[in-house]
Amino acid sequence: MINDRLIDAGELPIAIRDFGGDHPPLLLLHGAGANLAHLTGLARALRPHHRVITLDLRGHGRSGDGAWTWDAGLGDLAAVTVQMELDRPPAVVGHSFGGMLATLWGQRHPESPGVVNLDGNPPPTRPGQLPGLDPEKATAELARLTATFDAMQAAIGHTFPTADLPDLVERQRAAARDAGANEKIWIEGFRRNVVSKDGKTTVRPDPATTATMRTLMNDIDLGPVYTTTPTPTLTVLATRNMPAQEPFADLYAAHRRHLLDEAEAAAKANPRLHYFSLENATHAMPLEQPDFLASLISDFLRGATRGA
Template sequence: MGGVINDRLVDAGELPIAVRDFGGSAPPLILLHGAGGNLAHMTTLARALRPRHRVITMDLRGHGRSGDGPWSWDAALADVAAVVVQMELDRPAVVGHSLGGMIAALWGQRHPEAPGVVSLDGNPPPTRTEHLPGMDVRKAADQLAELQRVFDRMAAETGRVVPAEQLPDLVERQQAAARDMGANEKVWIEGFRRNLVHSGGETSLRPSAETVASLRTLISDLDLDPVYRATRCPELVVLPTRNLPEQEGFAEVYEAHRRFVREQAEASGVRYVQLADASHAMVIEQPELLASLIADFLATA
């Protein structure tokens, strides 16, 4: 297939899944984005991986150009399986960021034949005081309650209708955000526009409020410890070492949670790497380093 990039829709049964194939004949790798994103947000990492892998990115259900359908871990894994079958991928590696990393971990648990799975900070956020070792329990509970209020406010903005006159301003704000984060501006704007839905003369943002509510429940209920322990294929978890700017108000919470995630990984025996000077936005911050880390891991797994 050479270096030709090809977009297509895959029939996943109950809904279509949008796929971008970066081409190449090297070992196949499926790259999954996080909640609220889409395949465009993985473009820079996909390009960095392409010299050593045939990279396939996809919009998760309810995101980007994929169809809407009820969210469950089984449904998401079935979507990935449909892509594997219809793209004729032979034992692909699965790599995911955030929500995509959780799906990658679950894929590894169910597919011992996989050459490897990589989770790029695919960890549920803290929701209970036991997720925050070393913190005063009362303070931890108060901080978690406040953090949930922040997430509630963010969720209330999802799926909303965007008045036409506000779209140019939104695009400008996205361009500024891309510059602030050092992201590829063209790729970032494609990602923003890819989550816009135009219907009945109105424009709204994906994912929908219903999808976000389902994802919040699924993610908060997910316990990765038994998943890690049951996984037989090679697995790597890449962890951040610093906060996003918007996390600084909860710096003690996130530091304690990073400690919890490290302890969980160590106890379950999963291989992990703490990426220096990286936050949850590591895919944007250090795509070349991540690509090298992923490809080297899969080559030696």
């Protein structure tokens, strides 16, 4: 039985979806700007082996608004774990921003059976993170990328007449078809972030939340976390660009080399850290390969438990 409910996290409610069952528990975390519905395909694929609990991060979906810090996000996960009265510590799996949060959870919670980070990596911010790219070109490309992200951020959170919502939903249906995604899941994900009141509609997260989360991602360095984490950790890396990344193809290819180098170095320094380059996968890997990822995640967590 799938159950939706709100968890009292103290300063705000956290919306969760519990897929039920008596298998080992697993918290599944979405990325910035998404919500729990976006991971439905992966959650379903994981359900035969885990009691999957997805949640809306603060400021997203049906969860409440609150200032974003890594500590606040980890506190929300702790509240979910306690109030769901799980019979054992959960594994934590996250995509993108959620993957970074999962990695930090593993650093602080050695009792966790394992964490998996699905391409949750800070964006490139300096030429040193772009090996093989000419430094002058790297600087120019980083400036161009920052400008693109600035423009995207400026477009987020605008209010529009609710009467325009049906047309926007149809555009989302077309986008789902173009992406080859499950249309029902895509639309639920879009609608879950929509808030309508007094004839006006906005799409969550709001501009302030988006700006704060972007700063958190830019500033974090996962290298030291990977080399010191006491929890079995798997980081899954993308191997190709999404269409939106193609204008920066050289930059992202160089950054993927950096991420692979970082993962290799961390794995040598810390036997609890493992990495996997997912063939023919973009950053949107949970939508592209949910069944394979579910198998990879379940196999890793079983192995981690046996190793313990």
